[in-house]
Amino acid sequence: MTVNDSFGRLDDDDYPAYTMGRAAEMLGTTQGFLRAIGEARLITPLRSAGGHRRYSRYQLRIAARARELVDQGTPIEAACRIVILEDQLEEAQRINAEYRRAAGPSVPPTP
Numbered sequence: 001m002t003v004n005d006s007f008g009r010l011d012d013d014d015y016p017a018y019t020m021g022r023a024a025e026m027l028g029t030t031q032g033f034l035r036a037i038g039e040a041r042l043i044t045p046l047r048s049a050g051g052h053r054r055y056s057r058y059q060l061r062i063a064a065r066a067r068e069l070v071d072q073g074t075p076i077e078a079a080c081r082i083v084i085l086e087d088q089l090e091e092a093q094r095i096n097a098e099y100r101r102a103a104g105p106s107v108p109p110t111p
Helices: 003-009 020-027 031-039 057-071 076-103
Strands: 053-055
Touching (some): 020 031, 020 057, 031 053, 031 076, 053 057, 057 076
8 A cells, every 4th residue: 555545545434544542532522432332333443453443534423423412311322223213314315316316307297
């Protein structure tokens, strides 16, 4: 891998660039919170060669949403489930929009 390849990965939302400590600091939370949402299977951090957890920007956005819910009083397990359902709904809406675009303009039914 060249240096240019490495810099290109910095723009990749899925590249696991952040250590657990840095991720917790960025989110303003504890490492225990990150472990808890991992145990709840909201996110699965990749592991470095030494076994350390590494988080991507995408995973940090998901963790931030879960933290919002927990800060509002939602139990962590429920917060994780809500975030998963929100993500599934967003994906389903995206797929539906693609199907609508592919089908072309719809003709309204005649009365």
